Amino acid sequence: MTFKHWLNIIGIGEDGLSGLSTSARSLIDRAEILVGGDRHLKMLPELLEDRRSRLVWSTPIETNIQQIMNLRGKSVCVLASGDPLWFGIGTTLLKRIPIEEVAVIPSTSTFSLICARLGWSLNEVETLSLCGRPTSLLQPYIYPNAKLLILSAGKETPQLVAKILCDRHFSNSKITILEHLNGTKERIIATFANQYQDFPEFADLNAIAVECIPQTEARILSRMGGLPDEAYLHDGQLTKREVRAITLSTLAPNAGEMLWDVGAGCGSIGIEWMRSHPRCQAIAIEKLRTHFIAENAIALGTPHLKIIEGKAPEILQGLPIPDAIFIGGGATVPDLLETCWASLPSQGRIVANVVTLEGEQKLFQWQQQYGGTLTQISIGRAEAIGTFRGWKPMRPVTQWKAIKP
Known part of the structure; x- marks a missing residue:
């Protein structure tokens, strides 16, 4: 039995039926079941007088999605605002129902x-x-x-x-x-x-x-990696701005990719990964500072950052497959690198930063075994020395990056 185009998603504006094309109106007229919000269904007063089934959106909407899927084989028409595929219900439905079974007729978007x-x-x-x-x-x-x-x-x-x-x-x-x-x-x-x-x-x-019109004192926060350190709430466990910028460049986020930020501290790497593109996703794994991560994620516009409180590597089991993993703390923890490497898919990338000799030794061993690059990041900041100024070096960071074959 074919179900081709059993589901029709029709965009409708505030002008109601008068703004619909002939084809859209025809699909509504022939539908066995009408689906929409109260506002949409009230735009069709003459149709509501007939005996056809109607389904009104409720909370949680997932229940309605399942009800619609159970109607496969019947003629179903979903009414949506404007363009159903632009922040609309059409996007949600098409994650569950193949486009081959769906016809979408958009109206003018808001x-x-x-x-x-x-x-x-x-x-x-x-x-x-x-x-x-x-x-x-x-x-x-x-x-x-x-x-x-x-x-x-x-x-x-x-x-x-x-x-x-x-x-x-x-x-x-x-x-x-x-x-x-x-x-x-x-x-x-x-x-x-x-x-x-x-x-x-x-x-x-x-x-x-x-x-958007800024005042002189406006805080301008770029989407590029390397926000000012003062943009974050933290207790000192923060990847400093310069190192963070280099690390984000090395991780190289792409739209829609998933990052594991292991030993996330205050969450800066995961947050800036997500800020790089609206579709980027990240999971921050941290055992002590999750309250900092939550506050920073909200303040910096990444409220969907997933935060997991616990100790790696045990807590990593069952998480969504990552495209990239950053290890900002705990590289010497037994089995952590092994678990992260095993969790990566082919062509997944891993970046680990360490500041101790023991951490360097661990990364050197992994670089010898799995390849990749080792880089030492040395940063100096100019600070006052009496009436003069001189360079104050930050603690060097050793960074290993590798791509899994």
């Missing part, structure tokens, strides 16, 4: 509508969703002159976004809140981040456009 209203170029903006996601995800997107388009979680989101901007000393940023775009209740309100305490009440259905 992002496109915002650009049309403001005269912005879509290829020159940053897009993100805060629907069901932590507002701290906004942090890496804040930089001078950035233009941000944000899908809001509700009427409180504009104020939360504005407060984050003010906390980062971007309080002069321009904020535009766009409600019910392309509908009869469309409203556009332009204001500034520093006015957030006097914001009016917004509709639950809103999107936000931000022009």
Whole structure:
């Protein structure tokens, strides 16, 4: 029995049925089961009077996903906002259902509508969703002159976004809140981040456009590896800025890759790995300082950093397969390097930093056996010597990098 295109995902805007193409309307008319939120289903009043089955999204949404999968073989139509594959339900469904069984008909995305209203170029903006996601995800997107388009979680989101901007000393940023775009209740309100305490009440259905304008004292945090040491909460167990930049360069993160940060300290390597690209993932393994990691991850915009409290190598069993592993502490712990090497897939890479002679000896043995490169990193910082200045050397770091055949 063929199930080709039994599931149809239709993007619908605030203009409802009138904004749908003939083909999209035809798929809705023929569907045996309609799926959507209350707002979407209420856009189809004449269809709701018939006897067809309807499924309204609930929490947790995974239950609904399974219900939809159980309907394979029937004609199912899912209604979604705008473009279902741009921070939409279509992306979630297609992780579970092959595209060969699905037809997707997008409507104009919220992002496109915002650009049309403001005269912005879509290829020159940053897009993100805060629907069901932590507002701290906004942090890496804040930089001078950035233009941000944000899908809001509700009427409180504009104020939360504005407060984050003010906390980062971007309080002069321009904020535009766009409600019910392309509908009869469309409203556009332009204001500034520093006015957030006097914001009016917004509709639950809103999107936000931000022009990031820094103050003189604004904290500018690059997405490149090597954030200032003072950007982190720590107790001294921190890979210093210069060494961190070299280490991230050696690890060479690519979009969508998974890192194990073993002996994570305050979490700086895993955090900056994730900041390098929104799709990068990392797991921080640390037995003592997980509270520092959690606070730093939120403050620096990587709230999805997975934190595991425990002692390696025992705690490493059963974790998702890594593309890269960084060992920032504990290289001499029995079986740690062995476990990490065995956990890597072919072409996976490992980087280990040590500062002791015993650690150097261990890395030398591994380099002799498995190849790779050994590098010594020596950094000096200029500091006062009386009325003069001189170089104060940091403790040298020995680094081993290898790629598993």
